[in-house]
Amino acid sequence: MGVGYGINISLNTYSAIQGKEDVKLWIYESIREDAFQLWGFATKIERSLFLELITVSGIGAGIARMILSAMTPSELCNTIADGNVKMLKQVKGIGPKAAQRIIVDLKDKIVPYISEAGYTIGPKGDSGSVNIDSEVMNEAVQALTMLGFSPAPTSKVVRAILQDNPDAPVEKVIKLALKSL
Numbered sequence: 001m002g003v004g005y006g007i008n009i010s011l012n013t014y015s016a017i018q019g020k021e022d023v024k025l026w027i028y029e030s031i032r033e034d035a036f037q038l039w040g041f042a043t044k045i046e047r048s049l050f051l052e053l054i055t056v057s058g059i060g061a062g063i064a065r066m067i068l069s070a071m072t073p074s075e076l077c078n079t080i081a082d083g084n085v086k087m088l089k090q091v092k093g094i095g096p097k098a099a100q101r102i103i104v105d106l107k108d109k110i111v112p113y114i115s116e117a118g119y120t121i122g123p124k125g126d127s128g129s130v131n132i133d134s135e136v137m138n139e140a141v142q143a144l145t146m147l148g149f150s151p152a153p154t155s156k157v158v159r160a161i162l163q164d165n166p167d168a169p170v171e172k173v174i175k176l177a178l179k180s181l
Helices: 011-017 044-053 059-072 073-082 085-089 097-104 111-117 134-145 152-165 171-180
Strands: 007-009 026-031 036-040
Touching: 007 011, 007 059, 011 059, 026 044, 036 044, 036 059, 044 059, 044 073, 044 097, 059 073, 073 085, 073 097, 073 171, 085 097, 085 134, 134 152, 152 171
Parallel strands: 007 036
Antiparallel strands: 026 036
């Protein structure tokens, strides 16, 4: 007879471990008066960013997990470094004040995570590979969200489209995303 544990994970971690028999997760243990919770992450950097997020006033473990479900560690680092409040506000449970607080509190703290993971930050950077126009991305995601699509998967689809077509206008990105969603 074995022992089983319930572990809270992000959508990124879920995608990374799906279909695998043996999995290694980086665990964060949260013990409070009323709860004992385990939080699991596929990568060490995702766990580190989670720990940084929960140090921000008003950001609990659940919201930190929502943020890491909506964005990859690379996207989160770039969003914070660029001061992109719009992108953070798209995460359920994050308002304008919380988004500002995350950016202000973590802007200087994310530098080691960026270099550790090999990410680069630029005004339109995306993990150093293809330059993505963040304005086009934000407009497309916002438009698709207004049409009823969930921000997290929408953001991933739009990012993939912009990586393939970096100069695509917003209208074309939206049309391509509608075919994919």
